[in-house]
Amino acid sequence: MFIDELDRFGAEDVQLCYQCGDCSTVCPHADEVYKFPRKSMRLLQMGLEQKLETTLEPWLCYYCGQCSEQCPRDADPGETMMSLRRWLISRYDFTGISRMFFKSRITEVLAIIAVALLTGAFLIYYGLSGGSISIYDGEGAFLPSTFIHRFDLTIGAILLVFLVLNAIHMWYLVMIKGTPFNVPWWLYLKELYQLPWHFFTQKRYADCEKKREHKVYMPWLLHLGLMLGYVTMLLLVMVFIEQLQAGPAILWRVHIFGYLASVGLIAGTIYFIRSRFKKHYIQYKKSHGTDWVFVTLLFIIVVTGIAQHVFHRTGLYEPANITYVIHLMSVVPWLLRMPFSKWAHLIYRPLAMYFSAVRREALMRQVSILNSYPVVVK
Amino acid sequence: MRTGVFFCQTGDNRNLNIDAIAKYSANLPDVETVQILRLKPLPDLVFLREQIITHKLGRIVIAGDIPGYYKPVFTRAMAMAGGDTDEIHLASFQEHGAKGENAMDRAKAIVACATMGVPFPLAAIPGGNPVNHATLIIGGGIAGIQSALEIANAGKQVFLVEQTGTIGGHMAMFDKTFPTLDCAACILTPKMVSVGQHEMIRLLTRSKVVAVSGKPGSYRVKIRQSARFVDINACVACNQCAEVCPVRVKSEFDAGISLRKAIYIPFPQAVPNAYLVDEKSCSYILSEGKKCGVCVKKCPKECINLNEKDHITDIEVGNIILATGYELLDVSPIEQYGYGTFPNVLTSIEFERLTNASGTTGGRIVTKTKQFNRKLNKDEWVFSPEGVPPRSVALIHCVGSRNKKYNAYCSRVCCMYSLKFAHLIKEKVPNANVYEFYIDMRAFGKGYEEFAERIKQEGTFVVRGHSASVTMVDGQMAVRGEDIFNDRLVEFKVDIIVLAVGLIPSPGTEELSRMLGIQRDTDGWFSELDYNGSPTDTDRGGIFVAGMCQAPKDIPDTVAQASAVAAGVLGSLTSGKGIGHMSSVTLSEIEARAKTIHTI
Incomplete structure (x- = not known):
């Protein structure tokens, strides 16, 4: 499952999100064209891997944490965006080394x-x-x-x-x-x-x-x-x-x-x-x-x-x-x-x-x- | 008859130790074999047939949480083995309520009854205590009123205890009820009057239960009745006292959006229809008789006595009904909506009073106007009949509900009353824009979904997406939200914001639960005995719950539950077997009774 894989990158609570849109409302960077974090959370919940790897939204977030503070479900949208950034780095990297490093701390340190x-x-x-x-x-x-x-x-x-x-x-x-x-x-x-x-x-x-x-x-x-x-x-x-x-x-x-x-x-x-x-x-x-x-x-x-x-x-x-x-x-x-x-x-x-x-x-x-x-x- | 007991327990039941029950049932008379089958999805047919033949079983007991699920297999096995298929008995732990403290004893008793072929409810009859035929109802809202009328109409004595000066509760504050848009007062006030005039109902307003003792069937209750300072029987509600009273405080009945005097009647249709004095604001009482006292001189009936003292009443009752209701969550900690900072951000109950025809603006929906308060020497925002109607209104659902920081649960009525508000605004201010911000539209009842559809067709902008941001720029409020269905971020300029605030148990709930020994759930509401099977009983005999104090529910559900409670009470009064409670029946008693029935 894609959502389980993202768990290794740090997005642990995505399943809790019930799509209220509070996070997009408080985000200072969300605008008409790039609406996040809710939309990214939704894509993640639906497992649209191919769609997510083409999005730019994770990079537009600087993790001020207001969305996570506001979230009524403690689904931590801020951390999810952070995890998506990690995942995107591993996705852009064609060698697969990055993916290994993010998934296993021991491999990285070794x-x-x-x-x-x-x-x-x-x-x-x-x-x-x-x-x-x-x-x-x-x-x-x-x-x-x-x-x-x-x-x-x-x-x-x-x-x-x-x-x-x-x-x-x-x-x-x-x-x-x-x-x-x-x-x-x-x-x-x-x-x-x-x-x-x-x-x-x-x-x-x-x-x-x-x-x-x-x-x-x-x-x-x-x-x-x-x-x-x-x-x-x-x-x-x-x-x-x-x-x-x-x-x-x-x-x-x-x-x-x-x-x-x-x-x-x-x-x-x-x-x-x-x-x-x-x-x-x-x-x-x-x-x-x-x-x-x-x-x-x-x-x-x-x-x-x-x-x-x-x-x-x-x-x-x-x-x-x-x-x-x-x-x-x-x-x-x-x-x-x-x-x-x-x-x-x-x-x-x-x-x-x-x-x-x-x-x-x-x-x-x-x-x-x-x-x-x-x-x-x- | 040779009996075999088969435990079919899938999944875990935290309260029950199946091995211990199995050991117990092995010692029961006639039991040949006891087996614990943990087979998914169904026990093996051939194996069962062999077991029946080898042990020469004449009767089979299937024990477990849902034994009925396995019955067909056993029936076929029995038929294949040539036994009597009528001799398959179910010992259902779930159905007969083996949970809580006495779960193990109850489960053992259930198995024992089944091995003897005796229906469990026949053997486990609680009771024995003689019943006092009077009933105490705590709380005079619609639930308490409905129960009181049902019981009193059956000819039984009812004591109705109400904390405020009048019965009616929250429903009296409402203008319309959803989804039929009936006038709430038209339904409630006739019932209130019946309660006030009923010869079998003794109404105790401004009263509180302070102590309860006794056992099911005969509770001794101590009630503290605060002084009303006005003689209920003499007062004719002529309003002359209130005209001269110099004190002005916020009206509780108007949810704080208007002012009342220190001597007042909550609303014109109040029952009992008499004035009362608020001891917390009356200057005569606060100064211990040194100041004021003009109302006493003014009263033509001479019925005001400002030196009246509280008094204690002791009553004996057989049953107690809890109908203590709810209150609104305090929204001021939820800072993002600006409640308390921006004048025109209202809670749902405030808006309910604003739109009510008997409210301070006569039912006109207006924005607050600035008024100079001479006493405090500063400007205040108040509702006045000269106010300007709003050009646009935002209704925000789920404020404090379904939120892990405040109430994790759904308050169940907010979606519907917000839709009702949208309709009322459209009706009274036709060219106003109404925006509804919701997460999930929970229109679950008869006619509710149709009502929601109707509101959408009336031109309300229903935005699927919550708002968590209210800002004020140059005196104009703006609500930001995400319109998820249309995939855009929206920002609406609005004049009034109505917050659909979550509900919490009324403040006395905790004290009352300690006094009566009733459990409360994690959210603070009273726990019912079984959510599906007995939603009105509590874990103490002779004590029932009705209405919001059990869980959030709307008016139809509250009234239905209140009537159901009345049926429970009247059942205990007329059964002639006395009152008791299942939890008070011990294992040995059930066994003994089952044996008696078995031998017959």
């Missing part, structure tokens, strides 16, 4: 440990064969920055291949299979601005608060900080790693970005780990296994990254090299896991916003065509 150990072995072997553990940078370094640069780019290329393929799969499901009417190509160009806009501002997340009285929505702010920090860091590591690793003098024009990104990452991860422990917001009440792996791994990466930086600048080269190896041991599984895990929503969400805008425009066009040219048979 895979991460295996990749981490392999990476560690490779790095130590490389480091010992060409350099000394007491040299951090330059001639005879344990892990020279040119090597790391090449290493990063290789990992990045693998990551990119998977992400692009998955994104194309998503586009096929959503725009070809799930859109029964013609979408003109220029609509894609017209709405292209949506992609960077939603990527860098996450404006819709902030809109989650418009029905409440809070001035600033903390989850949004911290999520934005975390995301921007992560993207900056990714860019620095992929492109500017040689300047970043040079030292021990601080190269301000590069490092300032690194420090800012670290602040965002640290604040974000600590906030989200704390929330998942305290469960004071409804959206943190239920944490799926993958959520914990996500925040914990990110936290380890951030802490080891900062530690190796501090050790390097203070002249403790040996600890710096060791923490660097640990850092890379957590970074590599993290990056390789990215297209198969929750972190893929970095790509899917802005894409979904973009596709939803294109689809809405196309639908409006369709409606106006139908309205203006009545088909006269006789």
